[in-house]
Amino acid sequence: MKTSELIKANATLQESLTKENNEYYGNLVIYVRAMSLFRDEKKSEELLLEVLQDILDAQNQGVSAEHYFGRNPKKIADEIIKQLPINLLDILKIFLSSLGVYSIICILPALILPEKGLDIGRFTVIGIYWMLFSIFGLWILGINLYRFKNKLFKLFFLLLLGVGVTIGFTLGSYVSTPLKLNLNGNLGIFIIISISVILLYLFYKETDKKLWSFFIPVLVTSAILGIMVRLDTFSDLLHTKEGKTGTMTVLIIILFLQYLLIFLNNRKLR
Template identity: 35%
Template sequence: MTKEQYFIEKNNQLRQQLTPENEKFYSDLLLYVRLHSFIQDQETIEAKLLEILQDILDAQADYISAQQYFGKNPKILADDLLEQVPKSISKFFKGLTFLFAIYLFFFSLPSMTSPNSTFDLGTFALVGLCVILAVFLSFRYLGTTIYKIDSQSDSKLRKSISSFLIGVVFMAPIFLILLFVDTPFQITINNGLGIGFILFWLAVGTVLFSKQNDKKMWLPFAFFYLLLSILGIAMRLPGNIGFFLSNTDTGQTIDLIILLVALVAFFITNFFVIRKS
């Protein structure tokens, strides 16, 4: 466990001791700082947030609220914290690399069960730029709404509608590119290359899963991806098995049933894991 992960876990444990009033104060502060600190050293950010939480708990023990202790404008406190923490360009690019890897994984996921499919590198690059831009702008927008004062009675409804419209604006270019844009930079993923990709992501997923502290939370997704991997490899095997699953009506029906069972199992197990946690 890294220091950053330790600080986050400790933070989650200590927050349970807060009163409802202090929880609201600290949750807004926490979200504001995290949304505005993606180009800063996250370990230092989490350490500072944990220090503030401990100060709130100490004041709470003396029957002093967080608002009384830090003042009525927590945005000033949050901005001061952000100014104190140095920027970390290397960690920023590390985060972008992680986001890019997740995007690559989900972008290539549909091709796992589509033998001899094509992979459009141009579309992949265009959508990737849109995704990164959408994530960046979403963080900036959400961060500005946390301490935005609006006295009108319909403020919550208006904010919900504006958030939905902004989400549509961010996501619309992505879907339009996926639906209508084809570039000449396409590669055909034959059966051998497809099996290689599946095994590569399976190895990466196994390593990442083994490093998780709370493996129960990731079990539903791990089970779903394992079933998908086995099916994808089976469909690409030379000989009767691959031909049966890929080119016959009965085989394709079996593929669909396996996919539906995997999806149902994923949602059911995920529901119970989230409910238990």
Template identity: 40%
Template sequence: MNSDNLIKANNLLRKKLTSENQKYYEDLLTYIRGKSTFNREKDVEQLLLEILHDLIDAQNNGQNAEDYFGKNPQTLADEILQTLPKSFFETFKLACYILIGYVLLFATPNIVLPTSNLDFGKLIILGTISFVFSLVVLWLIGQETYQKNKLMHSVGLALGGRS
């Protein structure tokens, strides 16, 4: 099963959770996805689906997510992330997507206008900066999930996080 199918299955199965368990799981999911930038997407999504199946089984047996997984989901998520292998290829692929997207977005006006100059060096440097910025945003989204600090929570919300 590819990553897209795993995500679709995850989205469908999440509807079976109670609202309390769904909040717990979605926070866990957001944290893991935000922190798993250097892991293979398929591995992460398979793991999240396994966790969801375990949670649904526990819920069917009368347990809630806190009783089953514990009261500190951030620690659980960090332990889970340590077990996943790092993938240079996935990181490289993400960098290429961001770089190509940046180049297409900002080179198009230069290509359309014949009198403007196209500086590939500048595009590559700024594309690389965009990649680093994207990694920081993903890291902040992951950090914001279990953040108690109101300043970090506000920064996460400003960058598009949830309330």
């Protein structure tokens, strides 16, 4: 089975767990996936699936996961992680895919105003920062599950993540490099259409489409505005003060709706 098929099978079987067993196994899964980010992902999912099947077998016999594996699931999780070899190909894949997805998603909004140009160096620096911060965030999530139960520690880590997010959003204001591309006219339109096609393909291939659907309004709006501002029919209007104000207003409204949908979805999941 492919890694994606293993993850899907895992999620399907997990639905058969009781509430107590699901919490026990769910925390174990989060911990293993977060703490084994640079190890063999396929082997990790195979071992997790074996644990899940053992829990289901025990559950069918009236035995809880905690009684079957013990009250220290961290020990089991650490044993699983120790069995996983470090996979350099997976590390490279994580790096390139994270940087690529970040760049593709963020390039479209940046292409709305062609006169500013596209700072490739800036996107690379900020993309690397967010990738490293995401890895750090997953590590924090993992160690918080079993190692730190004190609320003071949890608050500290939460504040630490908040500082990291703030730095990430403000970093763009201070980073500027000479590696800029001028994407006016037809070249800009071609790049926007190409990126849109790539994003459409990635969305089509994505298993969990709901997760990425929240970004579609912003990306579609950015693509349309980016093309319109490069067309003679609309460029004069959109380059006026009123046109730029209207463009920014539309983007702000779309961004607000996006974050509102994400918030409501998270609330529903809780």
